[in-house]
Amino acid sequence: MKAVGARLPRYDGVGHATGRTVYVDDVRVNRMLHVKALRSPYHHAAIKRLDTSRAEQMPGVAAVVTHADVPLLVYGHLSALGIPADEPLLASEDVRYKGQPIAVVAAEDTDAAQAAVDAIDIEFEELPALFDMRKAFDDDAPQIHHWGPIYPHFEGEMNVRQIRKGNIDEAFEQADKIIQGVYRPAAIEQMPLETQVGLSVPEPDGRFTIYSCTQALYFSMGVVAAHLQQPLNKFKFVGGTVGGGFGGKVDTATETLCTLLAQKSGRPVKWRWTREEEFLCSSTRAPWHMEIIDAVSNDGWILGRKMLTLHDAGGYARFSPYGVTKHSFHHTGAYTIPNLHFDGYVVFTNRVPTSAMRGYGVTSVSFAVETHMSRIAEELGVDPFELRLKNANRIGDTSPNGITYTDPSTVDVLHALAGATDTELAAPYSDTTREMRHGEWLPEHLVGQLGDPEDH
Amino acid sequence: MAIHRGRGIASIEYPTGMNQNGDPSQAWIKVKPDGRIDVFSGTSDIGNGSKTIQTQIVADTIGVPYDWVTYDNSNTDSSPVCTGTFASRATFVAGKAVLKAAQRVRERILEVAGQEMEISPEDLEIDDGEVLAKGAPTKKLSVGDVAAAATWGHGELITGTGAQLNPYAAISDPTTGEVDGVPHAAISYAACAAEVAVNDETGEVRVLKLTQAYDVGKAINPALVEGQIEGGAIMGLGLGVLEDSYPYYPSAEHRGGDFGSYYNPSSADLPELHNIIIENPSADGPYGAKGIGEMSNNAQPAAIATAVYDAVGVWVTELPITPERVLRALDARNAGSGPRREGKQVIFDEELSINTVGTGKAWTAEV
Numbered sequence: 143m144k145a146v147g148a149r150l151p152r153y154d155g156v157g158h159a160t161g162r163t164v165y166v167d168d169v170r171v172n173r174m175l176h177v178k179a180l181r182s183p184y185h186h187a188a189i190k191r192l193d194t195s196r197a198e199q200m201p202g203v204a205a206v207v208t209h210a211d212v213p214l215l216v217y218g219h220l221s222a223l224g225i226p227a228d229e230p231l232l233a234s235e236d237v238r239y240k241g242q243p244i245a246v247v248a249a250e251d252t253d254a255a256q257a258a259v260d261a262i263d264i265e266f267e268e269l270p271a272l273f274d275m276r277k278a279f280d281d282d283a284p285q286i287h288h289w290g291p292i293y294p295h296f297e298g299e300m301n302v303r304q305i306r307k308g309n310i311d312e313a314f315e316q317a318d319k320i321i322q323g324v325y326r327p328a329a330i331e332q333m334p335l336e337t338q339v340g341l342s343v344p345e346p347d348g349r350f351t352i353y354s355c356t357q358a359l360y361f362s363m364g365v366v367a368a369h370l371q372q373p374l375n376k377f378k379f380v381g382g383t384v385g386g387g388f389g390g391k392v393d394t395a396t397e398t399l400c401t402l403l404a405q406k407s408g409r410p411v412k413w414r415w416t417r418e419e420e421f422l423c424s425s426t427r428a429p430w431h432m433e434i435i436d437a438v439s440n441d442g443w444i445l446g447r448k449m450l451t452l453h454d455a456g457g458y459a460r461f462s463p464y465g466v467t468k469h470s471f472h473h474t475g476a477y478t479i480p481n482l483h484f485d486g487y488v489v490f491t492n493r494v495p496t497s498a499m500r501g502y503g504v505t506s507v508s509f510a511v512e513t514h515m516s517r518i519a520e521e522l523g524v525d526p527f528e529l530r531l532k533n534a535n536r537i538g539d540t541s542p543n544g545i546t547y548t549d550p551s552t553v554d555v556l557h558a559l560a561g562a563t564d565t566e567l568a569a570p571y572s573d574t575t576r577e578m579r580h581g582e583w584l585p586e587h588l589v590g591q592l593g594d595p596e597d598h
Numbered sequence: 599m600a601i602h603r604g605r606g607i608a609s610i611e612y613p614t615g616m617n618q619n620g621d622p623s624q625a626w627i628k629v630k631p632d633g634r635i636d637v638f639s640g641t642s643d644i645g646n647g648s649k650t651i652q653t654q655i656v657a658d659t660i661g662v663p664y665d666w667v668t669y670d671n672s673n674t675d676s677s678p679v680c681t682g683t684f685a686s687r688a689t690f691v692a693g694k695a696v697l698k699a700a701q702r703v704r705e706r707i708l709e710v711a712g713q714e715m716e717i718s719p720e721d722l723e724i725d726d727g728e729v730l731a732k733g734a735p736t737k738k739l740s741v742g743d744v745a746a747a748a749t750w751g752h753g754e755l756i757t758g759t760g761a762q763l764n765p766y767a768a769i770s771d772p773t774t775g776e777v778d779g780v781p782h783a784a785i786s787y788a789a790c791a792a793e794v795a796v797n798d799e800t801g802e803v804r805v806l807k808l809t810q811a812y813d814v815g816k817a818i819n820p821a822l823v824e825g826q827i828e829g830g831a832i833m834g835l836g837l838g839v840l841e842d843s844y845p846y847y848p849s850a851e852h853r854g855g856d857f858g859s860y861y862n863p864s865s866a867d868l869p870e871l872h873n874i875i876i877e878n879p880s881a882d883g884p885y886g887a888k889g890i891g892e893m894s895n896n897a898q899p900a901a902i903a904t905a906v907y908d909a910v911g912v913w914v915t916e917l918p919i920t921p922e923r924v925l926r927a928l929d930a931r932n933a934g935s936g937p938r939r940e941g942k943q944v945i946f947d948e949e950l951s952i953n954t955v956g957t958g959k960a961w962t963a964e965v
């Protein structure tokens with residue numbers, strides 16, 4: 143029997159279904175310490191005083207780590223992609239979201255660790271906070287990030303991710319209708335059954351064995367190595383079996399701090415976030431704000447699109463610039479629109495930093511584009527399948543970035559869906575293919591933009 | 599009170615691999631003295647089934663039974679780099695790495711077998727754990743015997759390494775967004791039809807049925823593809839009608855803190871699901887595969903929002919489509935509000951626009 147194409151049961155399915163799979167929290171080692179964190183109770187505040195000396199003397203406490211203990215405090219997880227660092231591993235001067243970690247304690251048990259956290263002497267000065275990214279551009283908006291209200295480090299030090307294609311003004315002049323809408327998907331929780339958890343074991347040879355729930359072993363090992371300023375061979379990441387990861391388990395939320403505490407105490411350190419921490423402090427899917435203005439013809443061609451996107455990064459950039467760039471590349475959805483004018487911003491607010499989550503950058507735009515397509519179909523009185531089949535990307539069309547589509551299947555999936563929902567399609571929609579559309583489909587002004595000019 | 603039914607569709611695309619590429623995966627394989635295969639890959643299995651998928655790819659590429667293959671992704675001392683399990687890249691990018699490693703192992707098995715059988719390796723093939731002479735299948739040697747010969751006779755270890763890296767596509771012009779290369783490993787496509795029932799008294803939206811077609815290039819394991827389609831659909835349903843980290847947005851207070859105070863989908867919300875798998879093979883993916891993991895929660899929210907409009911005639915474009923939002927939209931419609939029409943312009947949702955809510959000059963919507 144060939145394996146490829148076969149409905150084989152999951153390699154690890156029996157273990158998962160019978161509870162015998164070993165996840166990070168199942169790993170127990172001798173003399174293991176447990177962690178609690180001092181987290182910001184404010185959405186935005188300056189830290190005026192931080193003194194851990196009393197906490198360090200508490201019974202059962204083995205180590206306390208603050209910003210002063212981190213060799214490289216501020217490290218950008220996507221620095222390799224040119225996104226500069228802005229987020230300290232532990233807050234030092236200010237806190238920008240409720241739940242931001244300021245200090246961590248490793249103790250004999252979680253009660254002792256929590257008692258020590260409660261004994262940390264800290265003084266805040268609460269500052270005005272910003273929550274609605276639509277107000278970040280206001281003159282009187284609270285200043286919450288040292289870079290300003292929006293991320294300023296796209297290529298060429300631009301503060302906006304732009305797409306420009308074709309001649310947008312001409313498209314809007316030619317339009318029979320200009321249809322405008324606003325789309326706002328909410329932040330949602332990652333909510334894996336396994337909360338963020340890590341265990342760092344100092345080995346006799348000076349290495350650290352780090353049990354991790356990361357979705358990316360080498361990526362997370364690189365993060366730990368960078369913060370500790372050590373070569374990769376100081377660490378052995380153990381993992382590969384994740385109790386649910388939808389993007390948030392790329393955050394490397396516990397591994398670095400466990401290792402710093404293990405280094406300081408000389409003992410194994412485990413940190414398992416509580417369900418409450420997972421809800422309040424782990425990264426969410428971002429709230430997005432999208433405004434689409436489409437220039438359309440009465441017979442259902444999308445001639446041009448102007449679009450504004452605001453992406454709520456929360457208090458720090460993390461992966462957000464990557465997410466907005468990916469978003470911009472896909473802002474036409476499964477269609478070819480010849481004239482484009484897109485502006486996307488990464489906006490800072492006092493929310494928990496948002497992060498990658500299943501469909502990163504595109505889940506938002508799929509909702510916006512497809513709901514907008516439905517509205518266009520309704521406004522024009524065009525069948526929703528036909529509108530989509532008409533504008534569907536074809537072989538030889540180009541993407542917003544000018545990349546040629548080689549094997550688009552929009553037509554195929556729409557035909558399959560029509561068949562499965564007993565939807566009768568009329569010619570030419572019933573027999574169109576993913577091959578380049580031909581001239582008879584096109585209004586005069588779109589020949590050359592959307593079709594093969596040889597046809598005319 | 600009346601229950602209204604409606605239907606909406608959506609059609610989406612989604613890239614495989616990290617945006618702009620530049621995300622390597624590597625793997626290596628060794629052969630035990632009895633021909634059993636050990637795969638070392640750095641790909642975390644996040645529930646997506648990448649262990650199973652990569653094991654299937656290795657078994658067929660070498661030509662041995664699936665249960666001869668052991669897959670180890672447990673640690674960074676024995677496994678090489680995998681950028682990670684995200685960006686729908688595990689089947690395509692990491693799968694291509696194990697495929698290349700398996701091809702090298704297959705070549706080495708054939709070379710050793712060729713010496714043992716005194717037949718040129720080009721005239722040999724491997725099927726179901728046996729090395730066969732092409733056209734003369736009675737001349738054969740088990741892969742186990744080949745591995746034993748390598749170990750005890752030739753003093754060799756049969757291994758193979760593989761790596762996959764689609765080069766980074768830089769943005770060559772940040773003012774236009776043009777890139778200097780292909781910025782994805784492949785693109786997958788899907789279409790979704792949602793059928794809903796909307797209660798015009800309570801505002802509740804029930805998703806009754808989701809019919810979905812996905813082009814995944816090649817379903818390496820159709821059961822796992824269906825798992826992604828169905829699991830993703832329920833996540834998309836949550837995004838569409840249930841979940842919100844900030845239920846009093848823009849306030850950041852009153853967040854759910856446990857499973858009892860956050861509305862994630864449960865079995866009570868399950869709609870009828872009808873899945874269709876299409877296989878338009880990708881040019882470069884292992885066996886023509888491309889990614890499905892993430893896109894499977896992208897199509898439902900728009901299909902549901904459209905179905906709600908079809909049912910009760912109001913557009914709710916803030917997610918989730920809660921009973922409160924449906925009732926407020928119905929009230930607004932009944933009070934006569936709708937899009938503003940001015941010349942050829944049709945302006946929906948003006949009250950949500952940055953130009954209404956903010957005073958900043960980030961963007962002007964005038965056209």
